[in-house]
Amino acid sequence: MADQAPAAPEAAAEAAPAKSRKKLFIIIGAVVLLAVAGGAGWFMMKPSHADKQAAEAAKHVEPIYVALDPPFVVNFESGGLVRFLQVTVQVMTEDAATAELLKKHDPVIRNGLLMLFSGQTYTTISTKAGKEQLRKSALAEVRRLVVSQRGKADAVKDLYFTSFVMQ
Numbered sequence: 001m002a003d004q005a006p007a008a009p010e011a012a013a014e015a016a017p018a019k020s021r022k023k024l025f026i027i028i029g030a031v032v033l034l035a036v037a038g039g040a041g042w043f044m045m046k047p048s049h050a051d052k053q054a055a056e057a058a059k060h061v062e063p064i065y066v067a068l069d070p071p072f073v074v075n076f077e078s079g080g081l082v083r084f085l086q087v088t089v090q091v092m093t094e095d096a097a098t099a100e101l102l103k104k105h106d107p108v109i110r111n112g113l114l115m116l117f118s119g120q121t122y123t124t125i126s127t128k129a130g131k132e133q134l135r136k137s138a139l140a141e142v143r144r145l146v147v148s149q150r151g152k153a154d155a156v157k158d159l160y161f162t163s164f165v166m167q
Contacts, residue, residue, distance in 0.1 A: 061094040063157065066102045071163060072114060076124035085117060085125070088163035091142055091156060098146065098155040105149045112141050126166065135161055 071088040093099050102109065116138060124130040143153040 046062065063089070063092050063094055064096065064097050064099045065160075066091045066093065067162075068102075068110060068113070072110070072117055074097045074114060074118040074120075076118055076122065083122050084167045085092060085120070086163065086165040087117060087161055088167075089113065089138065090160050090162050092158040092160065093155050094157060095152075095155040098151055101149055102142075102156075105145070108149065109145050110144055112145050113138055116141050131161070131164060132138060135159060 068089045069093065071086050073084065073086045075082055075084050077083070091102055093102070117134075120134060125134055139156070139159040142159055143156045146156055147153045
């Protein structure tokens, strides 16, 4: 009996590490399983390259340029001399309806810009800053005229001088 009494605590000591090892393996297995499941879920939910390209294409809208042809030609006086200005203008929009509105109401827009251009002085528009200010004023005028024709001012994104000749 003396031999059996000490054996019982040893058996209990051996059973405890076996149970704790089994529990440790179950915990590690569960953690690994959760990590694999999380990784697979992330991989499946991650947008594909094609999805990214489609989203980018949806955000990027091609600009539409409307040329106001023929070029504008105005004369103005400068120090007793008659000066001429010839300007070619293009208006940028991203909205097809606005592009059509610009074409449809071309006479109204041309009239407004002719009045703006003819009111300039040679000294003002002979500088880069003067040309840029005139471009901004022309953009504001086109936006104002688009609104007067029931369009949206913010649909007119920009205005460019594609030719600017002073004589």
